[in-house]
Amino acid sequence: MTSSPEPLPKEARAPVTWRGMILGVRKISVVLPGIIVFAVAFGAAAAAKGLSLLETVVMSAIVYAGVAQLVAMELWRPEWTWGAIAGLAAVTATVNARMVLQGASLQLWFARFPRALNALHLFFFTDANWLVGTRYHAEGGRDLGVLIGGGLLLWVVWVLATVPGYLLGSLVSDPRRYGIDLVMPIFFAAMIVPLWRGRRAARPWLVAGIVALVTAKLVDGYAFIIVGALSGAVAGAFLDDAA
Template identity: 75%
Template sequence: MEQAAAQVSTAGMRLGMRKVMVLVPGVVVFAVAFGAAASAKGLSLVEALLMSALVYGGISQLVAMELWRPEWSWGAIAGLAVVTATVNSRMILQGASLQPWFAAYPKALNALHLFFFTDANWVIGTRYRAEGGRDLGVLIGAGLLLWVVWVLLTGLGYGLGALVSDPRAFGIDLVMPIFFAAMIVPLWRGRRAAVPWVAAGIAALLTAKLVEGYAFIIVGSLTGAVVGAFRDDPA
């Protein structure tokens, strides 16, 4: 039983790559948008590629570009850190939900594959494990493919920066909400489970109207988490 739970294979990696292919077009648009934004903000091509390769933060990188400025103060740096950390905090819960699966593997391997862990990996891994799958190669393969796509298309987006300097003109600003909405569809568990999502959305919209900046991200996230915690059925 433990041996099956700790399986890692190249076949699993190939399966993960096949499973994640359907999400690649969305990642391509994200990466191009980030590369274009990085170019518009004055980052060099090397800096943009290094951020994508080493940070690999997806949405948080786009948020960082929104907050990017030519001159920095300690307060601005702290604000950027808080906002991007809040955006990425969802990964803590996503990783924790798969912890029983990860626990059978060496810490070094977990550290490696969690670097490539994304929202797409979580959706794929959750469904794959629910169907009885145990091969961690599925997550590794999916994450590795998306990482390669993300880095390469960041470079393309940087080169095309002048053409897509205003993402709204091409509807790129809509990709983010559409992408996440599509990913959560398979996890739908009825109207009751949607209450935290609705609460988070309403809180974020109200905050965006009343407070300047990106406080709506923090308020929406915390509201959804608190509502979800109080509505969660005791086990």
């Protein structure tokens, strides 16, 4: 008599459903105003730098890097050298390196799905997706459709909102002038609050924040992002070992 196969663990049965995608759209909708403003700002900055409307829209659709696109516009120049290109690549890579750690934090969830599907949805993976996904997964959610639906909506809105930004020109080319640059940090802070796990778990956040602020004061550029993230990760590792 053969024994029946053991049921798959809950993680192994993780689904991708339309219901999950709709839930992802609902969860991500709260950040859309900030995304629209940033996309408009990028479009305006691109127009001021002399890019065509087609080039601007294609950059938003293919590069799709949010803050890194705004950083690229700050460093944009009418004539390029190989050194300038390498410098731009290094800076944008530094800004986007946080996505490696964000993706790794959800690896146990993603690992249950085919690589092709992960490659597809990770193209649409953003800071907002990570925050929504982290909270959703911590609450017991396993439907990857949440990330896919939210990511697709953000991408569509980002690309479409680039167009009016370009047409408006320099009206909002500097988001800091209107305090627009505070929209996303406020959203991140609000989303992180439910992830609170006590004072001990908050210590790596505190270390990362302090180190990032000090680095930003002492070193020009965007190195503070990587230094802060690595400091928080190291602090978290030592705290885990000491536990």
